[in-house]
Amino acid sequence: MGVNLSRLKDLFIEINSINDYSFGDGMSRLAYTSQDKTARELFIKRCQEAGLSVRVDAIGNIFARREGSEPNLPAIAFGSHLDTVINGGQFDGILGVLGGLEVIRSLNDENIKTKHSLELIVFECEESSRFNIATLGSKVMCGKLGYEKLKEVKDFRGQEIGEIFGEFGIDIKRIEEAKNLEPNYKSFFEIHIEQGPLLDNEKIQIGVVSAIAAPHRFSVRVIGQPQHSGTTAMKYRNDALCAAAEIILAVEKIAKDNSQNSVVATTGNCSVKPGVMNVVPGETTLLIDLRGINLQTREDAYAQIISHINKIEEKRGVKCEIKQLGFDTPCRLDERLINLIASEAKGLNLSYEIMPSGAGHDAMHIAEICPTGMIFVPSHAGISHNPAEFSSWDDIENGLNLLKSVILKEAE
Ligand SMILES: [Zn+2]
Structure with missing residues (x-):
């Protein structure tokens, strides 16, 4: 019954x-x-x-x-x-x-x-x-x-x-x-x-x-240079938001490339300072949630994200600070x-x-x-x-x- x-x-x-x-x-x-x-x-x-x-x-x-x-x-x-x-x-x-x-x-x-x-x-x-x-x-x-x-x-x-x-x-x-x-x-x-x-x-x-699956959560604070949006030629900029944009897309690509063991990654929040139209963004903070059902695979993806961030730092002349927010198994x-x-x-x-x-x-x-x-x-x-x-x-x-x-x- x-x-x-x-x-x-x-x-x-x-x-x-x-x-x-x-x-x-x-x-x-x-x-x-x-x-x-x-x-x-x-x-x-x-x-x-x-x-x-x-x-x-x-x-x-x-x-x-x-x-x-x-x-x-x-x-x-x-x-x-x-x-x-x-x-x-x-x-x-x-x-x-x-x-x-x-x-x-x-x-x-x-x-x-x-x-x-x-x-x-x-x-x-x-x-x-x-x-x-x-x-x-x-x-x-x-x-x-x-x-x-x-x-x-x-x-x-x-x-x-x-x-x-x-x-x-x-x-x-x-x-x-x-x-x-x-x-x-x-x-x-x-x-x-x-x-x-x-x-x-x-x-x-x-x-x-x-x-x-369990998440590894972290923030990335991208520090560039806030500058006048009219007087700063493109070649002199260290735009924190443009660097962050590259990081966001890299996070997405790395998750797709590591999709075995259910790896997924999401940049769920992006805050910009000073956050006005006429200043080149000097600072951007991203909140990233990375998950997977296998610790090794998930952490491999994390390592790839960090190494990509290092390349972006070098290329764009910005500094990135990573802060750990959560690590579950x-x-x-x-x-x-x-x-x-x-x-x-x-x-x-x-x-x-x-x-x-x-x-x-x-x-x-x-x-x-x-x-x-x-x-x-x-x-x-x-x-x-x-x-x-x-x-x-x-x-x-x-x-x-x-x-x-x-x-x-x-x-x-
Ligand atoms: Zn429930």
């Missing part, structure tokens, strides 16, 4: 009606807000009604457990997040949480008792929208983030994180109690919308995630679980593609503490973090039935 789609839709409507409408269109349920709190309380209530015992850790991650017939065996865990970006969509994150509960409800319908326990996880604060820190809850759980790094953080409105946590019932001094590097899980699964166009374009029903998901998800998909007659994830997810941290697998369902036109985000209910049903059969395989 499959999951009950109409019951799931009702739960989506119920949770997505909890929203900060003051932001306008779409879903704005930011982490650690009153909307987040209301949604979490309601979700916990629904979990308890389904017979789950609920625990909340010191950073706010929720664990809802369905005891197996041999409770000492490691549990099968699955989950995602309930928080959203500002003006986000109705499926990002919440699919893995509400869908996980629907899988449990459908096991209850069928009176199926698994050997291993099942644990549904809601990771707190997955989106970076509030604090400019993504996957906060899973990072704290995996020991990658603690009190010292977080204590000075403020949200986008300038409110202190300690005060925000306090209002939410979290003591910032005690968050490291959430650290759990040996969670006694046999495996963890996250089902999520793709947030990219591959499955929709290719009309494939399921993405089996092989690896999760790409993660490969568990080979056994990739094969398990693929073979269960085949068993359900679903078309699938083994593919990397360009976006980050809580799963990339959990992968370091237990074997981890991810399932993608198609995103219409690849649109996400946007009110137009859409996945068809047929695709969602297929994805959840796949999750259910994978969990049952693992739990026996």
